[in-house]
Amino acid sequence: MIRVILPFHLRTLAGVDAEIQLEVGGSVTLCSVLDALETHYPMLRGTIRDHVTLQRRPLLRFFACGEDLSHESPETPLPEAVRLGKKTFLIVGAIAGG
Numbered sequence: 001m002i003r004v005i006l007p008f009h010l011r012t013l014a015g016v017d018a019e020i021q022l023e024v025g026g027s028v029t030l031c032s033v034l035d036a037l038e039t040h041y042p043m044l045r046g047t048i049r050d051h052v053t054l055q056r057r058p059l060l061r062f063f064a065c066g067e068d069l070s071h072e073s074p075e076t077p078l079p080e081a082v083r084l085g086k087k088t089f090l091i092v093g094a095i096a097g098g
Helices: 008-014 030-040
Strands: 002-005 020-022 060-064 088-093
Touching (some): 002 030, 008 088
Parallel strands (some): 002 088
């Protein structure tokens, strides 16, 4: 099981209170986790990644084991601790303003 934590606004949209647990078949990559997340919570489609390009939305970041994975390839395998469910995969909403 992959443990995922969403930012507050996406938790509200998905109707979840806290951490989400997902079953991801095959290799556990950024793409496979996001695919599983959007399959289980279809209301999140287009909120994390663009519908067409599947590129990360600009004001969201991905973290695992203290590492920023936001600019990594979608096929980047997640760290072992995340794959084993010991650590969480975080989707964090960036703060912008001026």
